[in-house]
Every structure is written in structure tokens, then in C-alpha cells.
Amino acid sequence: MSDEAIRLVTVGRIIRRRWRVLTVLAVLGALVGYGGSLLFPPKYTTSASVLLPGAWQERELMTQAQIASSSVVLDSAAAAIGRPGVDGAALRERVTATAADGNIIKISGTADTPEQAQQLADQVAQQFVAFAARIAGGGTDAEAAQPQALRQLVAQASRRITELADSADPGQSVESVQTRTELAKLRSALQEAVNKLEQVDPAAGKANMVVMGAAARPTAEAPPTVVQLVSGGALLFVLAGIIGHLAAARASRRLRTEPEIAAALGAALLGTVDVPGERGARRTDDRGPRALVRRLLGLDVRWDLPAPHASGDEDGRQLRHRRVLARLREELPSARELLVVVPDGDRTAALAAARLAVEADGEPLLRVAGVPVSRPLVPDRDGESGAVVVTSAGSWTAVELAGLTGACTDAGHEVVGVVVAAAVRAPSKRSGRRRPGGGVPELTEGAVPALVGAGAPALTDGATPALAVGDDTGRGTG
Structure with a gap:
């Protein structure tokens, strides 16, 4: 065995001739896996999605995901849940936030029951949206805080330009020159308003985050489940038995030929x-x-x-x-x-x-x-x-x-x-x-x-x- 490469035929020989001890090892591994499931009770996980309108860069999405799992948001969610033993420090190990495709922040919550997992994911998503809204509404520029007034100004300027263009004399009179001058001033005012609107719109759009519905109530345990622990323990013990046989044969000095x-x-x-x-x-x-x-x-x-x-x-x-x-x-x-x-x-x-x-x-x-x-x-x-x-x-x-x-x-x-x-x-x-x-x-x-x-x-x-x-x-x- 020390000079012979380990081949599938060798493993097959172990399985055929030592199937009894491998079966006992599989049963022991299954019992160990079942005991592990008793020490670690089953958990349930569900997710809530938050949509971020507007144009976002990947780095900005990662920042928002970190904010969603920050202590400020988790403390607010724990206070909203109001269950004994639930605080921000405990939720830090049960809540994860990741940035998905399509400007979506996926917030996952894990709890002992399906109802608690659903409540946790929903509360964290709501507190995250509220916290982002407070951040976006804390600016000092009064004009930038009124995007609707700017849009109205743009609409009025557009209508005035249309009226003047219809009444303008296509000739070279003094009135036509004045009209064209006034149109140029209005266009400048309109362009300035549009520029301010473009500066305000992204922040306003980003502040309007939307929770895409309530989290679904989980119907199955989160991995590792009891079946996974039992089957994994059995497989691990069988593999350990086969490896032990191979190691013992390789270390043996008994002559075989x-x-x-x-x-x-x-x-x-x-x-x-x-x-x-x-x-x-x-x-x-x-x-x-x-x-x-x-x-x-x-x-x-x-x-x-x-x-x-x-x-x-x-x-x-x-x-x-x-x-x-x-x-x-x-x-x-x-x-x-x-x-x-x-x-x-x-x-x-x-x-x-x-x-x-x-x-x-x-x-x-x-x-x-x-x-x-x-x-x-x-x-x-x-x-x-x-x-x-x-x-x-x-x-x-x-x-x-x-x-x-x-x-x-x-x-x-x-x-x-x-x-x-x-x-x-x-x-x-x-x-x-x-x-x-x-x-x-x-x-x-x-x-x-x-x-x-x-x-x-x-x-x-x-x-x-x-x-x-x-x-x-x-x-x-x-």
C-alpha cells in the first residue's frame, strides 16, 4: 500500500469488505449530527427588499447596505419590536444586508420562529427607510429643498417662451429684436432652473426609498437543518473511516507480495x-x-x-x-x-x-x-x-x-x-x-x-x- 497509488478499486475493496464497520460509523455519525441539532435549535430566515430609486453607483449601494445593518438602525428596530431580550447587539448577529442587482438592498433576518423572523426583517427595512429619509431631509439649502417650486418655474418659463415665439415678428423691426432678446433671457433663466433641478432631483429620488412589500413568512428551517446535520455527520464519519483504513494500510509494514x-x-x-x-x-x-x-x-x-x-x-x-x-x-x-x-x-x-x-x-x-x-x-x-x-x-x-x-x-x-x-x-x-x-x-x-x-x-x-x-x-x- 505504501508504494501503490490509492485507486478507486482500493476504496471499493474497503467498502465491500468493511461495510459492517462503515455502517456502524455512519450510524454514529448520524447520532452525532442529531445531537448537534439538539444543541443548536432550528432557525428561520426571511428577507425584505428595499428599492432605491435613481442612479446609484456600486460603492454607494454598499454604503447603504452597511447603513441598513448599522447599530442605529438595529437599535431602532429592537425598540420597535419591544420583545424582552431583543436589543441592537443581539440583532447584529441575526440581521444581514446585501446589495442586489437593480438598486435593491436585501435585508435578511434570522429568528427562532417564522413569525419572529418575518417581524424582524420588516422592522429593520422600515427603520432603514426612515433613517435614510431623515438623512436626506437634513439639508440647509432652502431652494434645493423645494424641487416642486423649481419644476413649476420651468413649466411657466416654457409656456412664456412659447407665447412670445408665436407673437414675434419674423421681420427685422425693433419689436422683433426686443422679443428675441427677452426670449434669450428666458432661456437663460430656464437653463439655470433646469441645472438646479438636476442637482436636487438625485438627492430627492434617493431619499424616496420604498419597501417592496412585507417579508415572506419562512416555511422551512435555515441551513443547516436536522436532515443536513444527520446526513452530514454520517457521511463525515464514513469518510473518516475510509481515510483511517487507507492511513493504517499505508503506515503498515507487513509484507503483501x-x-x-x-x-x-x-x-x-x-x-x-x-x-x-x-x-x-x-x-x-x-x-x-x-x-x-x-x-x-x-x-x-x-x-x-x-x-x-x-x-x-x-x-x-x-x-x-x-x-x-x-x-x-x-x-x-x-x-x-x-x-x-x-x-x-x-x-x-x-x-x-x-x-x-x-x-x-x-x-x-x-x-x-x-x-x-x-x-x-x-x-x-x-x-x-x-x-x-x-x-x-x-x-x-x-x-x-x-x-x-x-x-x-x-x-x-x-x-x-x-x-x-x-x-x-x-x-x-x-x-x-x-x-x-x-x-x-x-x-x-x-x-x-x-x-x-x-x-x-x-x-x-x-x-x-x-x-x-x-x-x-x-x-x-x-
């Missing part, structure tokens, strides 16, 4: 065999409440290894074991007895070693020994021609496997080969089923109690016949 295992043991790889078993747990201590919880949650199922390629049936598994024995005989043609070293607690390897001992049928004689990995101790050499290490992938680190090699060397054994075992789902749960035409029966975990129990005691020569069922367990040809 056959070449790495063979290199750590310093011996040649004889082959890979598979044994039937629903669970490929590494440890044999499967008793107690902790182990029960692991089984219920599916934590005893390996997910960080690809699914092993099963042989298909009992004949295929037997063929794989016989090919391993054939390679072993090619490596040591004169060997009459070999020591099979199984890491203590490796259930899959123990089943594979027992099957190899049955398939060998004494040629060579395989003496299986369970060796503790924490403090490896291998029996001294007693006529064996070497040692074969049987282990499962993804169970041990390079340091632990190197300790097994060192223990074999200290006991006078040379590691002559490595066999990697994998647990696959058995096609049939019947154990001891006799195949047509003879041969060895199918071995399951229940057939090797001495190896799969706690402590994994070593098997001696006399323990090997106990693995056979019936009288037709002769050695087949490779």
Missing part, C-alpha cells in the same frame, strides 16, 4: 497455495468479547489484499499443493525429512502446512512446528535436511520474518524454500468429503485443531496421520 516475503526470508519461493476458509484472520485468539466484536464488525476480514485467485475446487487446491511439493523435491531430491516452520498464530499458514504434510505422505516427511514470532525458537536439527517456511501474505513484517530465518539458522536449519498461503472461500462447507476416485479429503479449520488453537503447538511425526481421513490418503503424483 510473494517476492517481498521470499526476500525477507532469504529463500526461494516454492509457490502459492490456498486453503478453504471464510475468514483469513491472522491471530488464533478468537475467544472473548473483543474477538466477538471484531467478528460482528467484520474487522477480522483482510481488506488490504486483493482477493486471492481460488483454485476453483478441491482438485485445484490439491494440484497447487502437489506442485509445491514437486518443486521442493527438485530442490532437495535426497531429502528424507524437512522441518515446516509456521509462524505462531498464522491460521492460514497452519492449514496450508497441514495440507502439505498430508499431500507429502512421508516423501519427504514434513514435521510441522509452530514458532512464536515475538521470540522465535526453532527445534534443534534432528536429521532434517532443511526448513520450509509457510506463511500468509500481509501478516508479518520483514523484521519478523527475518527473525524466523535467524531462529532457523541458530537451530542448524537452512531455509530451503518459502510457501505463501491464502485463504479463499470454500465452495462447500462439508469437511472430510471424499473425492471420487480416492485422494485426500478436503481440509477445513476444524480438521486441524492442534494448529488453529491458541498457542499453535508443534506437530510431531505422530500427529500427521491424525490429519488423514480414511484409508485412501495415499500420495498422489505431482
